[in-house]
Amino acid sequence: MSLQNLESQIRQVVESTPVLDIHTHLFPPAFGNLSLWGIDQLLTYHYLVAETFQYPGVTYDKFWSASITEQADWIWDQLFVERSPLSEVCRGVVTTLNSLGLDARQQDLKSLRGWFAEQNPNQFLDRCMELAGVSHIGMTNSPFDEDERGFWENGVEVDDRFVAALRLDPLLLDWRNASVTLRDLGYDVETDLHMLSVREDTVNEVRRFLKDWAEKINAKYVMVSLPPNFTFPSEEPSSHLLIEAVLPFCEARNLPFAMMMGVQRQINPQLRLAGDGVERSDLMALRHLCERHPQNKFLVTALSQENQQELCVLTSKFPNLHLFGCWWFMNTPSLVEQTTKLRLELLGPSFTMQHSDARIIDQLIYKWKHTREVLVKVLLDKYTDLEIAGWTAQRADIERDVKALFGGSFLEFCQAEEPALAGDETVPYGVRNL
Numbered sequence: 001m002s003l004q005n006l007e008s009q010i011r012q013v014v015e016s017t018p019v020l021d022i023h024t025h026l027f028p029p030a031f032g033n034l035s036l037w038g039i040d041q042l043l044t045y046h047y048l049v050a051e052t053f054q055y056p057g058v059t060y061d062k063f064w065s066a067s068i069t070e071q072a073d074w075i076w077d078q079l080f081v082e083r084s085p086l087s088e089v090c091r092g093v094v095t096t097l098n099s100l101g102l103d104a105r106q107q108d109l110k111s112l113r114g115w116f117a118e119q120n121p122n123q124f125l126d127r128c129m130e131l132a133g134v135s136h137i138g139m140t141n142s143p144f145d146e147d148e149r150g151f152w153e154n155g156v157e158v159d160d161r162f163v164a165a166l167r168l169d170p171l172l173l174d175w176r177n178a179s180v181t182l183r184d185l186g187y188d189v190e191t192d193l194h195m196l197s198v199r200e201d202t203v204n205e206v207r208r209f210l211k212d213w214a215e216k217i218n219a220k221y222v223m224v225s226l227p228p229n230f231t232f233p234s235e236e237p238s239s240h241l242l243i244e245a246v247l248p249f250c251e252a253r254n255l256p257f258a259m260m261m262g263v264q265r266q267i268n269p270q271l272r273l274a275g276d277g278v279e280r281s282d283l284m285a286l287r288h289l290c291e292r293h294p295q296n297k298f299l300v301t302a303l304s305q306e307n308q309q310e311l312c313v314l315t316s317k318f319p320n321l322h323l324f325g326c327w328w329f330m331n332t333p334s335l336v337e338q339t340t341k342l343r344l345e346l347l348g349p350s351f352t353m354q355h356s357d358a359r360i361i362d363q364l365i366y367k368w369k370h371t372r373e374v375l376v377k378v379l380l381d382k383y384t385d386l387e388i389a390g391w392t393a394q395r396a397d398i399e400r401d402v403k404a405l406f407g408g409s410f411l412e413f414c415q416a417e418e419p420a421l422a423g424d425e426t427v428p429y430g431v432r433n434l
């Protein structure tokens, strides 16, 4: 195959292969105000908030007391009018608008708002998923979030393209407060986990809580984000709860346990959701988890660039570990390119290349468009090296590899051995459209 032909084959395959987006913060329109979309939401995305505060002119108090429209006006002016939108997240807004047929340069915010106001939420979701080439969307579902809990308790009907993930950060990282919430929800738990005799009852109640919520939301995996200094095992409640409640529960149901490692929450609380930072994680905790719990399936991503090589090596040592995504501060084209190359070089196509982490439905468009652009470059490089080595990639090979990187390897990992994850015994979820 000529180089040009190879590139065009790769591009065609990468652009047409549907994606299983395994981690987002999106909700379908049935979740009312939790389902975010539109220009003001796009512009007040927390990545853009953090970038705007790089420039003087507005105080935290003034910004947070303003309406979302005023905040969006301010961000638009600072990042798209006063300066060129060079950052990845600004480019994302431009890509998104452009893909929707809107011109970020020609249109002022008023006319953009007018266009969005005319859209129907359900049709808009369909359009974004189609433009992004996304077949399924993994949600982040927290029983600790009062607003979200209400929807589930009222029996919300979930669009079957959305896949639930049970998010457990408060349970594992803030047991003191989580135990209060559990008691409010009717689970008879003690806050003090030191005494084994007391802990047994509490652990049983935590398992009951996990069972109730996993069933209520039809969770396909369980997730947590972890601080850089997370250690395992330890004398912290997180270790007791993991060893005695969460991991046995996940194992019994063949639910993977996903860890997003390396976020230092609220290093600048004035920035609210935009105030989190990154630090290198101690991956010894991950190693211990994989070693000591071989019957559990673990999914992992790390926020720090410095962790990426070690993470690949750990993944290659533990068949119960699956590596996914370039998370948050890692999701910039230069790092995605470098990291994806490294992963292919150390692991082959056995990992999940990316998740979007989208919070606003429209963002699916740019996050996946930009990811696909990088993947074309990376695969061209890798298949060219292979060609030189004496192995010519055929179209079917490229299709198989891209499918694996966009969710196929993930499904294979999840479904290994036990059919429990499928939910439906005959058609494993997600497989239909992949």
Ligand code: FIX
Pocket: 025, 140, 225, 260, 273, 327, 328, 357, 359
């Ligand atoms: O913990 C997470 O799932 C993070 O992805 C978010 O909390 C974070 O705010 C985010 O949106 C990153 O992309």
Ligand code: ZN
Pocket: 023, 024, 025, 140, 357
């Ligand atoms: Zn996230």
